[in-house]
Amino acid sequence: MKHPKVLIADDDRSITEGLSAILRDEGYEVAVAIDGQKALDQLGTEPFGVVLADLKMPKVDGLALLKELQQRAIPTECIIVTGQATVDSAVQAMREGAYDYVEKPLTADKLNRLKALIPKALEKFTVQQKNRELSSKLEGLTHYGELTGQSEEMRGVYQIIEAVAPSNASVLIFGESGTGKELVARAVHAKSERAKGPFFALNCAALPKDILENELFGHEKGAFTGSVNEKPGAFEMADGGTIFLDEVAEMPPDIQVKLLRAIESRSIRRLGGKKEIDVDIRILAATNRDLQKALSDNDLREDLYYRLAVVELFLPPLRERLGDVKLLANEFLARYAEQNGKALNGFDDAAWEWILSYNWPGNVRELKNAVERAVIMSRGDKIKASDIMPRHLQRTGEFAAAITVPPGATLADTRRQLVLRAFASTNGDYARTATIVGMSAADVRAEIASLLNGEGRAGEANAAPAGNGVHRPAKPADPAPAAAKASKAPVKASAAGAKSKAKKR
């Protein structure tokens, strides 16, 4: 809404005419309703950012108007103007959702207060309006950029991306391996004003220290033995765009210092170089580490953390968004069936039961690989449980051995886990499952049916295995001096290469 309007609901013409003139002089577009019912009618046909409602009006009074606004979910902010400034009526008005109230008579002081209240109420309305538009835009969305998911958790992720993308703020993305952190980074870049600029992804754990430094900052000719040509680094190549630093907590400490300096000064110096090169970049970073631990272990500098984590985004593991498992599995099946030229007609019931009961510690990546393998291995027209189960689990059956109940899980969550595990372990035998868990077969059917219909709530799937690593981020409570950091981060030798390719999950 470009110009939020103000509606004055009052049956006293001498007040509405004067108040309209005052508010028009303030730059507002103003409409008048001479009673509460007419105000409701007008609010039903066009949006008003603020309603100034007299408490006492014919037909529908101010309080009744407030109640109706709530009941009909009409978005607006209501300021009650009352000649009866009793505590009771004011409290009741606020309880019914009024933004504020002003007492009559509207003396110059009270009019000034009203003039100050209206822009604040309009601001609140505008922010909420934007949130409503965003929510309705994201409602029912199954894909966002290269991300797939329609669960509440993923809609929350999309909402944060929408909000943060247009800014230049650094974003630190947390999430277990395989949850799609780079896809989130790509989505932030794609939704930003830098979308036409380069997106440069670098895995900080994939490269030895010297190579990582060279990749980040580049080098001048002759900087070291064998450097026969100058080479720009990631910062220069991402100029005007976005640089994504994956597994940033694995970056060696002395490179973290250089990175911090580059972020603060927005300039870098190549290895062996003397001149500062200005860079215009946005930095996105990700980690799958327990951040508290990484900070307390001095693996991540605290000052760097604060620079990177202007906005924190937690990407939920797949087991916490069970509603997305079916969507993802079906999508991967269609993709790999087409790629492999197979005419597959979905998963059979036992396969679904297994897919929905397994906790997918490798997250979306593991599911994707499992479906790809199942498509290749399948012999019939449907994927079977034996096609999709990892071999080591097929041998041991250990997936059904235990469940873990996370703190905060409800009785219903736990019951569902028990039913699913028992169901999977009996190869989809309702009667045996019912005997094992002590429920009726009908109840077991209902429980399984609700999951198969995608009604499983987040967190109702299997709990995370103990010590699985990533926790939701929390700012460090007791910052340790950055200078005290001495430990070296481990360097993974087998990780993937530097420039990553976009992969549809």
Next chain:
Amino acid sequence: MLRRAGHELRNALSGVSVNVEVVHSRSERGVAAGDLTAFADRARLQVGVATMLADGLLALMNSVMSAVADGTLKSVSGNGAGSQMELMIYGDRRDALLADIRRLASLTGVGVEERGQSVILKVLPEGQSHSKD
């Protein structure tokens, strides 16, 4: 009746204040006097309403105090809508007092009935009046 009169006074004073504020702020910005007349008129009208309310309240209080002193306050009953009071108003100023009370009554949603020297004031339900309890 007094409570209703109080609210009506607040309303009238709001009308005065709001319209005077328009005249004040626009005249400061050099808006032509002709464009301010409507607001000035509305403020003047509301001053008239406030005056009527004040006159009516004074007339009612004088009449009630005289009736109490003379023992001619016949009855007072009820509370809020439906409540009523019967008193005698007499003497040289009866017509003037009654005129002020009638104007007050019409502005506050109160019925006025004369029976000889007696005057019965009855607070009408809100739906039958503009006024607000």
